[in-house]
Amino acid sequence: MATIWDDLTLFLTVWGTLCVYSYTFKDNPFWKWGTNTLVGGYIAYSAISNIDYMAKNVINPMMTKVNWVHVAAILVGFLWYFRFWKKYYYLYRYALAISVGSGIGITLAKSVSSNIIKQVASTMLPLYGTGTLRGDFDNIVIVVSVLSVMTYFIFTIAHEGPVGKPIGWISKVGRWVLVITFGIDFGNVIAARMSLFIGTVKTLMLPQHQTLFAIIGTVIMIYLVGTELAKRRKVAPEITAP
Amino acid sequence: MAESIWTKMSKIDARWLFLFLWIVVLAPFIVSISLPMKISALTNQWYNYLNDMPDGSVVLWSWDVSFAGWSEMEASGVAVTKLLRKLMEERDFRIIMIGHRSECGPLPEIVLKDLGMHPDQTAEYGKKYCHLGYMAGGSVAMINFAKDIRSVMPVDWWGTPLDDLPVMDGINTIQDIDLCIYIESGGTAAITQWVIPYGTKLMLCSVQGNVPGQMPNLQAGLIKGMLGGLRGGAELEKLTGFLGVGNINITAFSSAHLVIMAFIVLANITFFIRRARREI
Amino acid sequence: MAGIISGRIFSGLFLLISAIIVLAMIQYAKTRGARIHLRRLAALDAIDEAVARATETGRPVLQHGGSDPSGADTIANFSIMNYIARNCARRGTEFIVAARSISGLPVIREIVSGAYEAEGKLEEYDENRIIRFGSPEQFAFASFFMDTVATEKPAFTFMAGGLSGEALTLAETTVLHGSLLISGSSGQLAVMFAASDYFLISEELFVAGAYLSGDPLQMGSLAGEDYLKMILWVLGVIGVIMVIFGSKWLLDIMKL
């Protein structure tokens, strides 16, 4: 038995999607409704999901056994909100400093390992003797690509003189490797954004949404095209006047 | 000198292009055309690695997809969950679902409800699979989770203590987890927080835009498999036989690509002709 | 050595070495900054030509104000803003900044007014005309930026700092209105590379900022980074040679 709320959900799903897409025609009230509803709803949603986590996993267990580390963290956590109080703004920096410091502390050493050491180690490939011509060629291309792109981003050596000249040539190779890389990235960015669009179109074309899609779509289009033509007609007569 | 047709073409209002894109993407939903689709090497590598896992493996099914990324990742999200359920039933796998962003409490819940695995729908919940819900705190939470799961997630998404869930017996740290499948739309911290310190086996399901950026990690062995975007999801559906959203969208995926390529070719032809006629 | 966890030694040593090199280079830059030579990027010559072109055609120069002022992209954008503002003040070309971040506004006012003052043209500095605030929200700022481009028709546009999904829209509008576009970013690389006349690829944006500001902290950091790159470069080459001769010695050490 579909309640009023289910019908409202069907309507809002189609209505919201088309309001956001109306921006591609021009900035208009439907878009303003969509973006403001979304910002308001999403900010509240992420705040309450964090509150729900805290309630369930931190505060509830404390009813039985008090965890003093958590209590201290919650108290210090209130320092965040001095950011909005001009007089005691500086207290906010303590919470931020601890948060940023621990963020750096837990990531830096592991990022060095995964993004630098392991990457360089995996580039140490045999340039021949892998058994297949294709395998040798691939390894040569990988090694050349990685080293030339790194050379491209060396800035303290000018591309002149006995040392600088070869570095200049290598970085030109690096530039072409980047062109290839951006070409491939670009092809995948297009695929990603198109998939998002197709995902929303699939939702709009679900059986229960199709009629709503047709009606709301037409209403919004009529409004947009109408106001556009009205604006042009208002502008046009001044031009034709002698 | 009247504007040549080429100048007019280069000055077309963008909205005609948008309308054309709408038509081309809507068409496959009205007239269903199905194109042959080859399974790519990446998807095969991903699928084989999961299948080669021994019976009784514990899989951490990590969710890091935003509501926005869900339009692209729904195909792989649902297909992987169905595949894991089959492995759970046939080969005694254990599945632990967890969310790394605020949207990933409800998103897995929606998929569980669609597949009839929701605790309100079945008593099976908790025996071999469970959903821990949203784990707030980002990377720092991932470290504490790795060291002691119950210190970060004492209860599951619906508030049941982990000790009351049979699936969690004997699972205390990340080392008790044999494989982590991570579905993401905005990058992952699992490599730096789980793979590097604890050697966790990690497989990714990423939005297509992140696939090239993760190729170095795949070649370096930091991730064991990469399932890319809508195309990867559709291929996995075909491989596992659980046809769904991926195979509906994949035709529109092709037509949208054709439109973009047609636009690029047309634009460059117009550009070169206008340059030849000194109009630029 | 029971206490040291295996598998983390080599990366820990590299971390230590990186600290030593970077902090040493920053100190060196502070004391004898002149010695550090940053090669002049072609983009800076392109900026000079673009401003000259704007002066000839009498059309304004537009710059994206960047987003959060503590972001690395936006910090580099501020140094380039100072350079372009002085260039425009010297030539008497109209300069416009489309600002997006509320906390960034005072910094932008300081930079642009300082630039006009340095060129002795403070009387031409009309804040309301030059610095225009859009909105912190992504797409609201996009439509504001596009309206500014449509009405002002800039001859040259510079964009850097907090570019995300909407950046392509901004780039397309500027190119459509006949503006030369130079941009720089550490994200959205492929799309911006394709849409811009000239694109500063991630590190290049920071180098341009450091080169123009001459700030020893940034110069020293970039010099330190370059040395680390060279160490890794040499390590990579040695590793490849050793692997060709069948020796896994270096690889095993790196796995320590």
Next chain:
Amino acid sequence: MAAILRRREIPIALTAFFALYMMIVYHFDYPWFSENSQLTKDIQDFARILGIMALGLGYIAIVRLHGGYIARRVKHPQHWFWSLWLLIVLTITTIVGLPIGNFGMRSVQLQYVYNSILMPMRGAMYAVVAFYIASAAYRVFLARNKEAAVMLILASIMMLTNAPVGELLGEWVGATGSWLLTVPSMGGNRGLRICGALGSLVLAWRMITGRETGYLRGAVEGAGE
């Protein structure tokens, strides 16, 4: 006392302590100084809960921003009425989301909110860029020079590899596309990843030694999809 707290030295020292402690302890397992010791777990637990406590910052910032728009009855950047509507939606979602009565994260009412508003519109907001890629593909992605020409050709090969329709052109398309993705593009992305990691490594050392204090000014604002 306030004068001392106002200075930046203490926050910088706190950043340095938390960063250096966690970074150094990661490498050691001595009984008195270990990655797996209870002390390390407690410090990391403290930092985790502290991070979660910042959940209200964005919330309050939005309420202040749009509250200001309403108070000043602004017309630019948008009419204040829309800010009023934003705060109404914010309040409704908050009430429905808080665990009062049968409301809460898992309540049916909140499911209506994210099913009908958040999921469709967030997806559409991201997908708007697909339209701009389409119009940019038609007007801006031109083979103006050699580099742009090579880039467009490779992007087309990648598109034909991704889209099943590409297979109609023959086997070579998919083979070339996946080779480009897994060999040269992988090398280029690895080079970018190494240089990017070195960049953040240098920035981190500047922050730890207090030479970079920009982060103390404010949280990131104005990020986008």
